[in-house]
Amino acid sequence: MSPLHRTLIALATALPLLHVLPAQAQSPTWPNRPVRLIVAFPPGGSADFTARTMGNALQQQLGQPVVIENRPGANGVPGTDAVAKAAPDGYTMLMTDRGALGINPALYTRLPYDPVRDFAHIGIATFGAYLLVANRDFPAQNFADFLRLAREKPGEINYASIGIGSITQLSFEALAARFSVRLNHVPYKGSAPAAAATVAGETQVTMSTFNAVLGHIKDGRLKALALGAAKRSPLFPEVPSIVELGGTADTIAPGFFALSAPAGTPAAIVNKLSEEAARALKSPDVSERLAKAGLEAHGGSPQELADTVRADVIRFAKIVRDIGIKPE
Numbered sequence: 001m002s003p004l005h006r007t008l009i010a011l012a013t014a015l016p017l018l019h020v021l022p023a024q025a026q027s028p029t030w031p032n033r034p035v036r037l038i039v040a041f042p043p044g045g046s047a048d049f050t051a052r053t054m055g056n057a058l059q060q061q062l063g064q065p066v067v068i069e070n071r072p073g074a075n076g077v078p079g080t081d082a083v084a085k086a087a088p089d090g091y092t093m094l095m096t097d098r099g100a101l102g103i104n105p106a107l108y109t110r111l112p113y114d115p116v117r118d119f120a121h122i123g124i125a126t127f128g129a130y131l132l133v134a135n136r137d138f139p140a141q142n143f144a145d146f147l148r149l150a151r152e153k154p155g156e157i158n159y160a161s162i163g164i165g166s167i168t169q170l171s172f173e174a175l176a177a178r179f180s181v182r183l184n185h186v187p188y189k190g191s192a193p194a195a196a197a198t199v200a201g202e203t204q205v206t207m208s209t210f211n212a213v214l215g216h217i218k219d220g221r222l223k224a225l226a227l228g229a230a231k232r233s234p235l236f237p238e239v240p241s242i243v244e245l246g247g248t249a250d251t252i253a254p255g256f257f258a259l260s261a262p263a264g265t266p267a268a269i270v271n272k273l274s275e276e277a278a279r280a281l282k283s284p285d286v287s288e289r290l291a292k293a294g295l296e297a298h299g300g301s302p303q304e305l306a307d308t309v310r311a312d313v314i315r316f317a318k319i320v321r322d323i324g325i326k327p328e
Contacts, residue, residue, distance in 0.1 A: 030090050030269055030272075031062055031063070031064045031090065031091065032064070033064060033091065034064055034065040034066070034067050034091075035059075035062065035064055035065070035066050035067070035090070035091050035092075035093060036067050036069055036091060036092045036093065037051055037055055037066050037067065037068050037069065037093045037094075037095055038069050038070075038071050038079050038082055038083050038092065038093070038094050038095070039051045039068060039069065039070045039071070039072075039079065039095045039096075040071060040072065040076035040077075040078070040079030040080045040094065040095065040096040040097070040100055041070070041072050041076060041079070041096075041097070042070060042072040043070050045191075045211075046126075046128055046209050046211055046255075046257065046293065046295060047095055047096070047097055047257045048068070048070060048095075049211070049290075049293055049295070050095065050125055050126045050257045050290065050295060051068055051095040051257075052068055053286055053289050053290055054125060054277065054280045054281055054286055054290075055068055056286075057279075057280035057283055057285070057286050058276055058277060058280045061276050061279060061280060062276060075099055075100060075103075075104055075107065075163065075165070075166070076096050076097060076099060076100030076104070077100065077104060077108070077111070077112065077113075079094065079096065079100075080094060080096045080100045080101070080104075080113055080115075081112045081113045083119070083260065083261070083262055084112070084113035084114075084118040084119060084262060084263070085113075085262070086262045087262065088120070088261065088262040088263060088264035088265040088266075089265070090261065090265055090266065090269035090273070092261065092262060093122065093259055093260070093261055093273065094119070094259065094260045094261070095125070095257055095258070095259060096257070096258060096260065097167075097255055097256065097257055097258070098167060098253070098255050098256050098258075098312065099166060099167045099255075100115075101115040101258065101260075101309045101312065102115070102308075102309055102312025102313055102315070102316050103165060103166070103167060103170065103312070103316045103320070105313050105317065106165070106313075106316055106317040106320040106321075106325075106327065107164075107165040107320065107325065107327055107328060108327055108328055109327045109328065115309050115313065116306070116309060116310055116313070117263060118262070118263050119260040119261065119262065119263055120260065120261045120262065120263055120264070120265040120267075120270045120302070121258065121259075121260045121261075121270075121302050121305040121306045121309065122258070122259035122260055122261060122270055122273045122274045122277060122302055122305070123258065123259055123274045123277055123278065123298075123299060123300040123301055123302055123304065123305050124256045124257075124258045124298045124299075124300040124304065124305050124308070125256075125257050125258060125259055125277060125281060125297070125298060125299065126256065126257050126281070126290055126295040126296060126297055126298055127254050127255070127256045127295070127296040127298055128209045128210070128254060128255045128256065128257070128294060128295050128296070129209070129210075129227055129228050129229040129233065129252075129254045129255075129294070129296075130167075130168065130171060130207040130208060130209060130227075130228040130252050130253075130254065130255065131207065131208055131209075131210065131213060131217075131224050131226070131227055131228070131236070131239070132146075132175075132205060132206075132207050132224070132225045132226040132227075132228070132242075132252065133195075133198065133205065133206060133207070133208060133213050133216075133217065133222040133223065133224050133225065134146065134198070134204060134205045134222065134223050134225055135198050135199065135201050135203075135204055135205070135221075135222065136220055136221055136222065136223055137201065138204045138205070138223075140225065141223075142225060143225045143226045143240065143245050144245075146205070146225055147179055147181060150176075150179075150181035150182070150183060151180075151181055154181065154182040155182045155183070155184050156184065157183050157184065157204050157205065158183075158184045158185075158186050158202070158203040158204055158205075159172050159183050159184070159185060159186065159203055159204070159205045159206060159207075160186050160187075160188050160193075160194035160195075160197045160198050160202070160203040160205070160206040161185060161186070161187050161188065161194060161206070161207075162187075162188060162189075162190050162191050162194050162208075163187050163188070163189060163190070164187045164325065165320060165325050166187075167253060167255055168194070168206070168207045168208070169185060169187065169323075170253070170316060170319045170320070170323075171207055171228065171251070171252045171253050172185070172207065173185075173319060173322070173323045174250075174251055174252075174253070174319060175242075175247065175251050175252060177322075178246075178247050178248075178251050179246070179247070183205075186202070186203050191208050191209065191212035192212055194206045194208065194212075195208050195212045195213050195216060195222070198222060199216055199221045199222060205225070207228070207252060209255060209294060209295075210233075210235060210293060210294025210295075211293050211294060214235075214294070217236075224236055224239045225239075226239065226240060226241070226242050226245055226252070227239050227240065227241050227242065227252075228241075228242050228249075228251070228252025228253065228254055229241050229242070229243070229249060229252075229254060230243050230249040231243070232244075233294070234291075235291075235292075235294055256298070256308075257295075258305050259273065259274075259277055260305070261273065270302055271302065274301060274302050277299055278299030278300075279299075280299075281297040281298065281299040282297070282299060
């Protein structure tokens with residue numbers, strides 16, 4: 001074989017490599033552009049507050065802007081579904097709540113997303129315990145009084161929830177079953193209207209995260225009877241936890257706000273997002289701001305969130321069936 005032939009063969013062999021190697025060398029390192037964080041709830045709420053508080057730290061760590069986009073409505077369905085259908089490239093994340101992931105499958109016959117199959121879960125960002133609060137003129141001064149009155153007048157105490165099938169309705173029904181009482185459900189469209197109804201005396205009690213009732217408690221228009229947690233909160237050290245009162249930590253189920261990505265997002269990116277989210281949530285500035293709003297910074301793992309969602313879908317479906325809610 002002549003030297004010319006050998007040279008031509010060598011060039012033919014190298015050409016495919018010359019085509020591939022520059023592409024590999026020039027492939028961008030994630031992230032090289034802004035990351036969208038879709039919040040499935042309106043501005044100003046606890047989900048939005050969690051997203052914006054940790055998002056500021058997260059964008060500094062990633063070196064790219066984290067752009068918050070609110071997509072509220074219908075128990076978090078539109079925003080959650082938007083992320084389920086987004087490109088799995090690491091540039092779209094979701095901030096949603098326990099209800100959108102764990103309760104909605106029992107409420108909708110045609111839910112447009114599957115909370116297990118359609119997401120690469122990143123981790124639980126924050127937990128938010130619920131307070132059981134009563135109108136200031138309600139005769140119960142503590143939880144024991146509340147139970148006594150509920151037993152004396154079964155079905156006559158009205159409780160406000162944040163909507164049919166909401167975590168607050170399911171928690172009230174779980175509490176009623178645990179303590180063998182019967183209460184009357186009055187649904188409202190959100191935490192603020194439910195709290196306002198209880199302040200006005202339209203209902204006697206409600207459950208709420210701290211931010212919706214903190215001002216009402218401080219000015220004496222609402223009184224706190226119990227905290228849905230395993231231990232007391234430093235924000236309300238005088239309020240007993242539901243565990244102290246004979247329930248379990250999940251009798252009044254804590255809410256959470258979690259980060260997820262579309263299914264198919266590369267595992268390396270999901271794990272990186274989880275690590276960076278946990279790092280952001282551990283920073284004193286972020287954790288202290290969240291704590292003042294009654295939110296506990298968590299920063300859990302992808303596996304923890306995936307396991308929690310699977311368990312919640314089963315657990316809340318049973319409660320929905322037991323209380324007779326018909327899926328839409």
